[in-house]
Amino acid sequence: MNRTPLPSLVTVLRTLGSYGERLSPAEATPEQLAIVSQAVEEARRLLANAHRPAPATGCTAHPNGPVDPTDGLCLLCRRRRHLARLQAEAVDRDLGAVARTLAEHGETEAVHQHGARAVARAQAAAGRGTHKYPPNARPAALAARQAATETEAP
16 A cells, blocks of 8 residues: 555545535536546545555655665655755855855955855854844944833833
8 A cells, every 4th residue: 555645635535525515506616516526536546546556765756766775765855855965064164255254354245255145154153143233232322212211111
């Protein structure tokens, strides 16, 4: 038994159930009947897939895809995860260059050279906030306004 189409089958059956409660012989429209017909055909297709043997990969995205010989899982998904991990490591390695640009040329130039996401990650890695005015360095006008409202309160 193939369990990969079961979540989709449950969704389709719930949709059919909701139409079963709303349809009445006197008020049924051709559009509603067409939707119910499509849902019934989808449920039949998913049920036929559930009766087939389980895919070798165990993957819902690539049920008949290649199998990784090391762990028996989907090779395509493993490759995608591996590429994402490599990209994240490359970004982490480049954070030093972004931090140097921040220190030497400022935030505007760093954003221009490396992009806003890389600058935000470099600032977060360095323990600096990414907002313009951290709570302990508010502009003087805001601090004066706050002090005035505190003195007015009884």
